[in-house]
Amino acid sequence: MYVAVKGGEAAIQNAHRLLADRRRGDRGVPALRLDQIVEQLALGVDRVMAEGSLYDRELAALAIVQSRGDLIEAIFLVRAYRTTLPRFGYTRPVDTAAMQVERRVSATYKDLPGGQLLGPTFDYTHRLLDPELANGGEAEEPAQRDAQPERMSRVSEILAQEGLIEADGELPDDHVTGDITREPLEFPMERDIRLQALSRGDEGFLLALGYSTQRGYGRSHPFVGEVRIGEVELELDVPELPFAVPLGRIRVTECQMVNQFKGSAKAPPQFTRGYGLVFGQSERKAMAMSLCDRALRAREMGEDITAAAQDEEFVISHSDNVQATGFVEHLKLPHYVDFQAELDLVRRMRAEHDAREDAGVAETREAAE
Incomplete structure (x- = not known):
């Protein structure tokens, strides 16, 4: 047994060295720098931050490099690192109406405040590969727009003026807001807990579910009230101070x-609402989240x-x-004892089946004779 353990340990170390070699790739190609990933693979970085529940671009970029571009593995790495960090408290609720908006579109009103x-956005691009990018083609500087007003009201506020949409509610x-990173999940959930889980849920899974609601698997006739992307300020209440302390700004995507x-x-x-809010620029995820949020309010809506x-x-x-990755990939781990038990069971069942078949054949022969 000791020899087998040592042999396994050496094999694992060799696998780690091989992984590091494959991660580095051709030594004739310059190694990726984290700033390159942060600046040029920004949407991948944003997804890792959102589903990893940690807003740190450099750490997300490091996780992407370490995982060789496997974003789910990178999300796993970020979450694991997150558990080592101290917790100082909770910031004030973010006022997304005061967001410094970079992108804001609505499918319900053409002209809105x-x-x-x-x-x-990719919305208006041709889905054709651009060979210029392979040569490091430089993009033109975007035109500068006028400064945004201090507060950009939401589409829901327009509908609320006529009483045509459910109120925000208080x-x-x-009420103590839950924290799924510190407390186990329990069903049924309050909506704040559910939104936290959706916010760091897998984008592809939520996208498929959101799509299913549009195809008739659930009551849904959605309109994008608005999607907005921009920076919001985080503030922390400190007991010793009579005012909130600004901590900095983060980019988020919000969808109603x-x-x-x-x-x-x-x-x-x-009208009722579905809501989505995620780190970074990830409007597909925010839209899918908002579709799922509305679908999950079915019981509440009767x-x-x-x-x-x-x-x-x-x-x-x-x-x-x-969690899904853990359950699926654990199947690669040794299950020798379990499989042997299953193997013995199938052999016994097969022997009993063959015995019944032989007995049936013998009875048929006797009847024929």
């Missing part, structure tokens, strides 16, 4: 999805639960790509 800001004074609602015994016909996207336990339990 503050206007439509296209910002950096939490009870004694507007959905029809025929009303109920407690509420008149009106709607029938008929689809996977409306099932809270299904969605939340399977949306975490780190």
Whole structure:
């Protein structure tokens, strides 16, 4: 047994060395720098930060390099590192209406206060490979726009003026916001807990579920009230000070999805909301999150639960790509004892089956004779 253990340890060390060699690649090609990844693979960095629950561009870039570009492995690395960090407290709720907006579009109103800001987007590009990028082609400097007003009101506020959309609502004074990074998940969930889980859920999984609601698997007729990307300021209350302390600014993506609602015994016909907020520029994730958030409010709205996207336990339990990866990849680990037990069971079942077959054949022969 000792020899087998030592042999396994040496094999693992060799696998680590081989991984490091493959990660580095051709030595004739310059090694990637973290600043290159931060600046030129920004959307991949943003996804790692969002699903890793840690806003740090350089650490996300380091995780991408270490994982050889496997973003789920990079997310795993960032989450593991996050657990080693001290916790100083919670910031004040972020006011996204005061966001320094870089991109803001609405599918519900053409002309709205503050206007439509296209910002950096693939929406209007041709989906054709650009060979100029292979040669390090330089992009033109974008035109400068006028300074944004201090506060850019939301589309939901326009609808709220006529009472056509559900109110934001207020939490009870004694409500304590949960923290899924410190407390185990319990079902059913409050919406604040559910939104946290969705915010760091796997983008592809939420995208598929959001798509399913649009194809009829759940009650949904959504409109993008608005998507906005920009920087918000974080502030921390310090007990010794009579004012909040600014900590800095982070880039986020916010989406409010507007959905029809025929009303109920407690509420008149009106629009309802689905909400998404994630780190960085990730509007596809924020939109998918908002679609799933609205679908998961089915019970609250008195709607029938008929689809996977409306099932809270299904969605939340399977949306975490780190947990999903662990369950799937653990199948690579040794299961020798379990498999031998299964093998013995199948052999016995096979022997019993063959014995019955032989007995049946013998009975058929006797009857024929």
